[in-house]
Amino acid sequence: MKGIWTYHELLPEVENRARMSLGEGHTPLVKSRFIGPALGLDNLYFKLENLNPTGSYKDRFAAMALSRFVQQGVKVCLATSSGNTGAALAAYCAAAQLPCIMAIVDGAPEGKLQQMRVYGAATLMVKDFGRSPAVTDQVMTMLGRLAEEQQTSVQISAYCFCPEAMEGVQTIAYEIAEAFDEGAQVFVPAGGGGLTLAVARGFERWKQQHETARHHVVHCVQPEGNDTIVSALASGQMHPTAVPHSETAISGLQVPNVLDGLEVIAACRRSGGTGFGVQDEHVWECQDWLAKKEGIFCEPAGAVALAGVRRALAEGSLAPEQPIVCLITGHGFKDMQRASVMASTSGNAYLANEAGLKNYIIQLITKKNER
C-alpha cells in the first residue's frame, strides 16, 4: 500500500484492511529551470501537490479521514466545504462507498460543486450559510448534532475540527524531509492555516523520529486581503488577527475565521520561519509565470508560495544557498475562469489556408528570435 501509508508509523493507527489510497502523495519535487535562476536562486523547487488524485493536497486529508471512517464502521460523511476539501472527500467517499453530503456556502461557484457531484456527492446550498454568522452557527450546530446521531463527525480540514485527518497532510513534510537532508526553507500558503501547521508539525514529528535530521524552516504566506496570520507572525505577536471581511480574490484563501492561526504562529516561529503578505496581482503574475516559464499549471492559491518567495527576496530575508521549496497546492483546472484569462490570445488564429499558416508561423519564429 502506497500513498500516505508509506509513513504509517508516523500516522494515527489504522488497520491495514481500512487503509485507503487513490494514489495521493509522493508528489513530484521539480527544480525550477527559469524562475529560480531569474531570481538569483540556484535551488528553487516546486512541490507539485496539484498532481494529487483530485488536484489538491486535500487528498492526503481525505485519505486519512475516510480510512478512519472505514476502520470505525462509520456509515455517512458530512462536511462543509465548497472547494478542494469537498472534491477530495467526495472522491474518497466514492471509493469507500459512503454517502457524502456537503453543506455548501451560499453563492459557491457551480464549477467547484460540479467536481464533487461527478463523484456522486450531494451538494446542498443553504441560504446565507457562510454569509450570515447567525445562519452559519445554526447550520454548524445542527450538523454537529446530526453527526452525533449518525455516529459520524463533520469533516473540515483544520486541526481545530479534525486533528487526526490533518495528520495525513503532515506527510508533505515527511516527503520534503526525505528529499532534503540538508534542510530547506519551505513556503506555504495559508487560509485558515491548517496546511502551514501540518507542514510545521510534520517536520517536528520527523525530527523526533530521526534524531540526526536537519532543521527545516516553515514560512507562512497569505494574500494581504486576508491577513489573519502573517503580519502577527512577522511582527512578533502571539495572536492571529480576525479579519471582518476577507478582501482577497484568491479562492481557497478567503477564510476570515482564525482557525489554526494561534498554533501556526507558534509553530512557524519555532521553525525559524516568519510570515509574508502578498498582493493578489503578484499571485496572478506568479501563476502565469509558473505556466508559461516552468510548464506548471496551478490554481491561483497554488502560486501564493512563489509570490511569498519574491516578497522575501525583496525584503532581503532569504538565504539563497539553502534549498527553497514552494508548495503548489492545487491544479489549474480547478479554476477554468482564470485559465481562460491566462490563455494568451496572441498566438490564436483561424487561417484560410496552408500559405497563411506558413506566414503566421514564420512571423512567430522571427518575433521570438528578435526578443
Place this chain on the structure above:
Amino acid sequence: MKGIWTYHELLPEVENRARMSLGEGHTPLVKSRFIGPALGLDNLYFKLENLNPTGSYKDRFAAMALSRFVQQGVKVCLATSSGNTGAALAAYCAAAQLPCIMAIVDGAPEGKLQQMRVYGAATLMVKDFGRSPAVTDQVMTMLGRLAEEQQTSVQISAYCFCPEAMEGVQTIAYEIAEAFDEGAQVFVPAGGGGLTLAVARGFERWKQQHETARHHVVHCVQPEGNDTIVSALASGQMHPTAVPHSETAISGLQVPNVLDGLEVIAACRRSGGTGFGVQDEHVWECQDWLAKKEGIFCEPAGAVALAGVRRALAEGSLAPEQPIVCLITGHGFKDMQRASVMASTSGNAYLANEAGLKNYIIQLITKKNER
C-alpha cells in the same frame, strides 16, 4: 532526476543536462475496491495515467521529445495535435523555453486549445485541416518543409512519425512490469495505436533486459465506431482496416488513419493479446462507474480499457486469477462538458434554512440505507 529517466538505460540516449522532467510517470497503480469484486475479478487494477502533470500519458512522450530537442539545440517545436499531445508539448516547451506552434484541426473544441495556450503555445487553426484530405496533405507537407528549414521536426505521437519520443511512453510498461512480477493482462485504449504499441514494445524491451521477467499480455481496446485495429486483430488478420469516417464520439480515439496499426496487431498477437471493440454508451457508463464507485475521474477515453475488460468477460476470454490492469489515460478535467453530464443533480439543492437542510440530509441517509 526522476520521471521517465528512472529508466534511462532503456531509453534513447540523452545527456544528463538535457533530461527534462515535470514529474511525469510513476503514476499510481490502484486496486479496484468495487468494480473488480462486482465483476468477479479479485485482481483488477487501474494505472492512473490521468495524474501525469498535464493530465495524460502524453507527458511521457513530451518529456522525451523536448529532452531530445534540448540536447540537439533545436529552437522551435512544431506539432499538429488538437488534444492531449498538444497540452503536453505546450507544458514541456514552456519548461524548455522553446516556442511551441501547433497546427490545429478545424473545429477542435476551444476548451482543449485553452489548456495549450495557458502554457503559452500558439494554436493556429487552418480551414479544413483534418477534414479535407487535400488540405491535410498540404499542411503536413508544408510543416515538414518548414521543420527542415528550422532544423526541427514535426511532433506527432505515433511511432510512424516520432519513434524516439514514443519510447518515453514505453516507461508505462516498465512500471507495470516492476509492480507485477507474476505477469499481468493489460488493457490499452487505441486511436492510432501508438500507446498500445508502446506498452507492448515496452514489455518486450523489459524482457530483453530482465531474462527471468514473466510474460505480460497486451489487449487493444477501441470504440466500435473507429475499429481500425481490434476486429482485424481478433479475427487473425495481419492488416489494419481503414475507416472512411470515424463514428465514435470518444474524443482522442477518433483517428481514422491507420498510423501504428500494422505493428500494433503484430505486437499484441506476439504478447498473446487480442482486440476488443466497445460501444460508446458502455464507455460512458464505465467513466461514470469509475468516478462514483472508485473515486477515479477520467475523460471518456480513459474509461475505454475498463469497457474492454467487461467485453472480454462477456466473451469468456479473461483469466480472472491473473492481475488485470486498465490504463486510465486522461483526466476528467480534460472534458468538462462530459463532467457536467456526469455531475448528478439528484443531490443538488438550494435550501431555505437549517431545518430544510436537516430534512434533506435525513432523506438522503434514509434512501441510502434502504438500498
